[in-house]
Structure formats: C-alpha cells, structure tokens
Amino acid sequence: MSEILRELVRVSENAANIARACRQEEALFQLLIEEKKDGEKNQKFAVDFKTLADVLVQEVIKQTMGNKFPGLENKIFGEESNEFTNNLGEKVTIKVCATEEETAELLSKVLSGNKSASEALAKVVHQDAAFKDPALDSVDISISQEDLGIWVDPIDSTYQYIRGATDVKAKEGIFPCGLQCVTILIGVFDLQSGLPVMGVINQPFVSQDQNTLRWKGECYWGLSYMGINIHSLQLDISESSRIEKDSVAGCPHPASAVISTSEKETVKAALSQVCGGKVFWAAGAGYKSLCVVQGLVDIYMFSEDTTFKWDTCAAHAILRAMGGGILDMKGCLEDSAGQWRSLPDMPELLYNVENKGATGVDCWANKGGLIAYRSCERLATFLKRFVYFASVESHT
Structure with a gap:
C-alpha cells in the first residue's frame, strides 16, 4: 500500500500539470476562454473543453495506476465518462495512447481538428511529473490492492477553474472563490468496510509568479490503516x-x-x-x-x-x-x-x-x-x- 500511496501522490502532480497547462498554454487557454461565454460552450467545438480536461485527468490517473498495479484501474471510480461524440457523429473513447503523437491524433478527433490544441494537450499528458516527498519514503505498510477501491474527482470546482479568477483576496487564509479553490481529489477506501484508508489532495493553483504568471501548487496526503496514522502536515499548535x-x-x-x-x-x-x-x-x-x-x-x-x-x-x-x-x-x-x-x-x-x-x-x-x-x-x-x-x- 505504501507504493500505491507514493504513486498516487506522483500521478496527482501529473494531473495538476495538465490542469495548469490548460490555463498556461495559449492554444488550450483559448478553449477555456470560449467556455466563459454565457456559461456555455461555443458551439463550434464538439465538446465542452472543461469536460475533456476532467476526463483526461481521470484517464491519466487510471492508466498510470493500472500500468504500475495491473488490475487496479478497474477499481478506480469517478464522475466522468471517457466517451465523446464528435461533430461527425463518431464516438471517440478518450485514453492515453502509447505515444504522444497517437494521443494528439485521438484528441484532434474530439477537438474538431484543432491541431495546435491537441498537440499541446498531448505533450503535457505524456510528461512525467518530477515530484518528491521525502516523508513518503518512511511509509511502509502492507495491504493487498485487491481490497482497495479508489474515488477520483479530477478537477473539483470546475466553475472556478473555468472562471479563472486570480485576484481574489483570502480572509484569514481562506479563499471564497478563485483558482485557489480548485483541487484534484484521489481517495482510496477499503472495499469491505467502506472506510477511507489513503487520500491525496492536490491544489494546483496556490501561488503565482508575477513575472512568468506560472502557478505553483501544493500536495497533501494521509494514510489511516490498522491503527497507523501518517500524514503530510505538521500542526503548529496541538x-x-x-x-x-x-x-x-x-x-x-x-x-x-x-x-x-x-x-x-x-x-x-x-x-x-x-x-x-x-x-x-x-x-x-x-x-x-x-x-x-x-x-x-x-x-x-x-x-x-x-x-x-x-x-x-x-x-x-x-x-x-x-x-x-x-x-x-x-x-x-x-x-x-x-x-x-x-x-x-x-x-x-x-x-x-x-x-x-x-x-x-x-x-x-x-x-x-x-x-x-x-x-x-x-x-x-x-x-x-x-x-x-x-x-x-x-x-x-
């Protein structure tokens, strides 16, 4: 189970990179801008781009975990379906292909042939996140993956994600709205008891560099199993x-x-x-x-x-x-x-x-x-x- 937690933390950062890229890569950002018009998608696009971003994050998590832990991908559950119908009436199943080029070609079928957007999105999907948390190295707990199920919310607070407000002021550290409210949620539960045993919350948009306008995020994790409790936070006051x-x-x-x-x-x-x-x-x-x-x-x-x-x-x-x-x-x-x-x-x-x-x-x-x-x-x-x-x- 320790290896599963480490991989979930890493894949959450991959997912955060996708979420950030959709706001920072010009070709992808233009699709997000279209989402703002009257709260509805621009009809020239075959699908809501926010939905595609959600699905891609979910599929990256599924495929990454399935490659590392065969069979686990069948026990990963979420809100999104990975099947779209494009403007030609063709059903397209979203997945991460073997190569970046193949993924870009697949995405192009969904995005009405928008090559630049498809290539930009495929590029970040195939990038491996360089993420390291030394505290995770000390975690050594064993549990069969057969006993585990996973709930995923690929981009929680999608309205704030699309709206993209960056100038919201926090009140006593709490943001009422804005990109800071966007999270990627991965929770692991025991299939028999139904109780949660591992959790990862990735907050992709925590602080923005005012020169590059690039965002940095934070990742939080915890494990609670058989009386063992470990988490990534240290409280200042008990x-x-x-x-x-x-x-x-x-x-x-x-x-x-x-x-x-x-x-x-x-x-x-x-x-x-x-x-x-x-x-x-x-x-x-x-x-x-x-x-x-x-x-x-x-x-x-x-x-x-x-x-x-x-x-x-x-x-x-x-x-x-x-x-x-x-x-x-x-x-x-x-x-x-x-x-x-x-x-x-x-x-x-x-x-x-x-x-x-x-x-x-x-x-x-x-x-x-x-x-x-x-x-x-x-x-x-x-x-x-x-x-x-x-x-x-x-x-x-």
Whole structure:
C-alpha cells in the first residue's frame, strides 16, 4: 500500500500539470476562454473543453495506476465518462495512447481538428511529473490492492477553474472563490468496510509568479490503516493546547466553520450563534475540506445531499490520519440524546455502498449531508452548541 500511496501522490502532480497547462498554454487557454461565454460552450467545438480536461485527468490517473498495479484501474471510480461524440457523429473513447503523437491524433478527433490544441494537450499528458516527498519514503505498510477501491474527482470546482479568477483576496487564509479553490481529489477506501484508508489532495493553483504568471501548487496526503496514522502536515499548535487556551480564555465561540453560499438559512443562523464571526464561505467541496485539513477552520458543514463520494473520500482519509474524520450530518443531529462522547460510534461516511433506490450519480451522493472535522473534542463541543441553536432557529 505504501507504493500505491507514493504513486498516487506522483500521478496527482501529473494531473495538476495538465490542469495548469490548460490555463498556461495559449492554444488550450483559448478553449477555456470560449467556455466563459454565457456559461456555455461555443458551439463550434464538439465538446465542452472543461469536460475533456476532467476526463483526461481521470484517464491519466487510471492508466498510470493500472500500468504500475495491473488490475487496479478497474477499481478506480469517478464522475466522468471517457466517451465523446464528435461533430461527425463518431464516438471517440478518450485514453492515453502509447505515444504522444497517437494521443494528439485521438484528441484532434474530439477537438474538431484543432491541431495546435491537441498537440499541446498531448505533450503535457505524456510528461512525467518530477515530484518528491521525502516523508513518503518512511511509509511502509502492507495491504493487498485487491481490497482497495479508489474515488477520483479530477478537477473539483470546475466553475472556478473555468472562471479563472486570480485576484481574489483570502480572509484569514481562506479563499471564497478563485483558482485557489480548485483541487484534484484521489481517495482510496477499503472495499469491505467502506472506510477511507489513503487520500491525496492536490491544489494546483496556490501561488503565482508575477513575472512568468506560472502557478505553483501544493500536495497533501494521509494514510489511516490498522491503527497507523501518517500524514503530510505538521500542526503548529496541538488541538489539546488550543482547546485549553480557549477554555482558559472563556472563549464564547470555541469553533470556526466553512460553508457553502447555498447552505440553508437556518443552518447559517445557527452557525453564526455557535461560531460568531468565524463562519467563512468558500467554493468547492474539496477546497472546503482542505481548509479543515490545513487547520484554517475546525468544521466544514453541509446539510444538502449534493456532494458525492469522489468529493469527500480523499479529505476523509487525511482527516482520519489526523484524528478527525467526516460524518453523516443527519445521523449526528438525530442523536438527540446528545451522546457525543461516543464519537467512535458516530456515523462516518462510507464509500462502498450505493444509496438504495437512487439512480445515476445520486447512487453515490452523501445523502445525509456531512460534517468534516479535525478534532474530536472540538467536534463534541460544537455539536452540543449547534443542536441547541438549530433548535432555537427552527422554532422562530
């Protein structure tokens, strides 16, 4: 399993290079510009370019992992289909071919013969990322790949990716929108238990060189398996120290949270009571989860059922490695007796079972909403206060 994690980190950087190239290579950037018109694709192109970028990233991950670990590619799942129909009515299956030239020829069939764009995209697809994380060399854990499944979200927050805002200011380190909210998510789960065991979050757009306009990114990973927990982050202040500090100071708002702008008004109101001015909003489920991983906030809460397994599996694994996790929000709030001391028994999201009676992508929706957290102690305090204020709000 250690080798799988190392390869996932490396292939996530390949994927990040593709995402960056689509914004930095002129021939590809022009296709992204077309996507901005009225929020729809320009009809002269056979497919949405953003969709092609998504699919290419997903296929690069599948093929790379399959080449290194034969058979694993059949257990990699995601949102995107790799089949397109071009403007001649021909069905084209997207894949990474043996040579750069063959890949460019295949892509040209999808992009209506746009040779320069096809060649630019094929070039970056066939480039190997030079990525090294010394901390990964110390990871040595064994588990059969037969027991593993993988959820992939190739480009999370595609609207922000296409919109491409680069001048957004962060509030206390959190970007409400912009390219910084774009993430590549790869989560590995146990096929039997459904629990996440490994996660990689690649953030392709973290800082931009003002001279070259080139972007640099960051990669975060974690592993949680059989009592072994390893992750790529080192916290400056331990959770217990921060909780003690808040307690001594008599802090009236002992938690911070990040939410979606589409969150229900009743939830927003209750969070405002619990967290005071420490409620932030941000784009992208992957990025909001990353804010919890980075320690920028304590909680990411979302009450709707419009996130999916590919949105949460990667962050869930990293958070488990840090002592946190991602829970089913509905299941937590139904615990009306307030038994939050039994956090190991709280309903974690699982990744191996479809939703009964659902069809299409809804089979893999997080139907009960979610609560992502990094500290069990702060979660328990947060839940008690949130349930109280949510009850008050529901009766006003």
